[in-house]
Amino acid sequence: METDDLELGYYGLALKRRWWLVALATVLTMLFAVAVVPRQETTYSSTATVLIEPVSLDAIEGIDSRSATVNETTEASIARSAPVIGNVLDAMNLDLSVDEFRKNLTVVGEDGSQLLAITYEGEVKIEAAGIAEAVGDEYLSFREGRFTDQRDQRVEAYDALIQPLDDQLDGLRQDYGVALVPDANGLIDQAVLARIDSELRQLQAERVDLVEAKNRLRLADLDGGEPLGEATAPEEIQTGIDRLLALVVATVMGLLGGVALALFVDRFDRRVRDDDDVEHELEAPVVGNIPRISEETPVLVTAVRTETAGANAFRRFGTAVLAGGGDNLHSLLITSANEKEGRTTAVVNTALALRQAGRLVYLVSSDRQNPDIDNVFGLTGLEGLDHFFRSEATPADVARLFDQAPNQLGLRLIASGTGNRVPQPLSVAGLRAILAEGERRGAVMVFDAPPALAHPDGLSIASLVDATYVVVGRGRSRRQDLTELRMQLRHVNANVAGAVRNHSSRWKVNRPGSLTAVASSVDEQLPNAS
Template identity: 30%
Template sequence: MQQPDTRPTPRVPFARALRHHAALVAVLLVLGAVGGWLYASTTPTTYTSTTRILVNPSVGNPFSSTPSSVRQDQETSLETEAQMVRSADVLGAVVERSTGLTVRGVSRRLQVSVPPSTQVLEISYSADDPELARQVADAVGEAYLANRDARFKQVQDDRVGRLESQTVRTVEDLRSATTAAQRGTPAQRAFNNELADALRNELVNLRAQRTALENLTAPSGTVVSPANEPSGPPLLATLVWPVAGGVAGLGIGCLLALLLERLRGVVRSAAEVRDAGLTVVAAVPRHHVWQRRAAAQRREQLDAAVRRVRTTVLALDPRPDVISVVGTGTDTSDASAAEALAGSFTRAGHRVVLVRPAQGPAAGELAVEQHGLAQLLLHQRLDVRDVLRPTVEPLLSVLDGGGLSSESRELLSAERLRAVLAPLVEEGNVVVIHVPTGDDAGPGDDEAYLGAADLGLVVVSAGRSRRRQVDALVRDAAATGSPRMALVVGRGDLRHPARPAREDQPTHSSAGRDASASSADDATARSRR
């Protein structure tokens, strides 16, 4: 029974994801910057004009220089005046003198600030039209000063009115006290005389206060700097959107790179194969995209890796007679690796049989009678040596699949396959089985091919093989107890296999030898029958 994989899922390094998806990150970075620039270019230019007003202390206002009021240099008082600039009375007066403006629209584009340690209000207005920005800034300043003068005059009139009412009452009280001082007892006359003197002093004080209020003509504020020539957005502001778009594109690109690396889960190096639990016996040196290699160089490196695999296999004790080559990628690298390994054994002087279950007879009207692995499974009396196909290599023969059907696949098992290949092993042949994957294999076929082998060679294509496929082979090896080793190749390395075995017709130099060998094989087959 296959044991579940309890190992934690390997974490994807951020640097590796960026390195292998640098093009995606760069494209999204450029697209984000271009998108930000396009957005900034389509946004209308905004002009800002600023006017400055000096606020003078005035009686009855928050900046009044009376002992009961706050200090003139307190910022809270200026903040009160700044709020009055944005009041409905001030902005309503501006809207009445202009067309196409609303109180809400002016308030949204209006900014009022108080420079530290000053009694100055900075009124700024932004608009798409520079002339409109300057006019509205001046209009808001003038409306604020007019409103402040009106408030000052109203407070002053109220105070003068109160002083006048108090003066009238004081005069009436003085008349009553003067009349009362002419009659009554000496004590009553003395009291009324003192009261009359006090009322005379109060009347003098009230008249002095009224005179001071009537003579107060100081302005409530002045414009120290009219609205300046409107200025467009600074260069830094124009670069905000492109930079922000580039940063957003960079962030999205990094997230997509991590997500793609996580979802694909491909193996990138031989170290990851070792971490998965496979012994890497050989690996083709890795090269970068910009390091182009010629076909001859690829062939030399692959030939060296295959020789290393062959040497390792021959050094095992006992030596494996049946070797299954299984791939983990989506290409046909496993088939090329099986051919390369078979050719390497023949060059070392070993007799080799290459089993290719995926190869079958031709279809349609061109179909001919052909024997292969399917017929060996169906007919137990059929000898495997009778269906071998010779190649140009004297020591290499090929056993094709013969067109595996549903009926023959029912008989496909590790024990049955082992029995079919037993005569080849007894004669000293090294059997190399190419394990088909994908559409060429039926359900459970790979388990039969791997179970019938003494050793499984896993071909890992860096950048294409999935980590989950490698983990599945490791779990299967642990469950069945069959040894597995790995050959790590790069993308496109097996497109130039080392001296690939071809199934061409024999050359003239070897025609006689192949003919005699065929005659001897036929005689042996007839004697067996």
């Protein structure tokens, strides 16, 4: 941490830069307090207690001799069920949904106690106790009705079992009467009579057992419980937070949080914020500041909008480039640390500015991964660098590369020549031959290369050209990227002559070949190159 960062002036400057964060945090915190913190309200709570009587139809029938038990947790869930609450809402004529009512209702049953504590919390004091008691009464009624329905179903099941027995008994009695009639010899078959009598006795015993079980069910007391006295007197409950107090606390917290957030963001925001950041990280001067360009064709602004602020900025940058290199400047590279920082537009407009200053300019589309220069000038499909790197790089090959370069907007254009193929590895020897030929012709070679941190071609070109300039995009470049770029360029002994601050948002590249229409009219205004 630097010593200057500890001074109060630093914090004041940081808050001045990030004042909107403090304001935003304060407003958001206040809105959050208004929206989320519940306002202070008064409610009334009353509790009704219900005794639950254990009921077991199996024990009543004699099927299970074990005594009945009560599951208080299950019974509490039944007391909060939709059927019970729905009946209470209808009986009390309450304009609430089941879910809304359930939010105000609490039912607690302690294991083994056979007691349910039914608590209702509402806004009207005189209603709280009545509603709690109504829930208890409706629960007990529902419980008794549930057991009654089960009993009736079992009684019907017994009737369904008894009726076939009655039919069988009637048949056996008829058979017994027939067996009592003597046969032709005047004899009665005692064995048949004994068998029929035995079956009759067995069926009659079964019928008696079924009828007794049925009668026990019909006469059973299914009262499932009873209320234990009246509900408790309503107790006043204060909920929520005072709205004014909440706003005061939220404002203070918002201010403190906003200040902390502003200082934190300023400390760890590694984006480049001003020229000092650029010069510190690159250890090179800022020689150009490109303002926000509002024209529809920013890539052409130096050629077709010559009196605009953007065109003048590029011409000033071109003058600085020529002043820095003088007559010994024959080649320069314009690169960036990352993509989308306005590198292509800076290359085109710088080349145009140098051409307008009277220099012969060859614009080289050396970003063979993303050849935007080809797209802008309609060079796709033409032979260029990639073809040259695939050749033997003889003097005739170099001369042909230069002689075939088309002329648009006064610029001689060397295409990437990549097309749809995988680019040929960059040939340092071939690049040296190109630079030598450009110098022999008295031209300035302006190279557009991929970001130096993303592809080695940028570093290779930077190591050979006379000067390298770095485009730094507003809001895109990070300080650590510029530091890394400086180290990489220093490693290849590149001459970093300066930086260009781009204050525009991302520039759009024109449609392929869109410059052809304006090339001829602009060419007539350009001075002759030496």
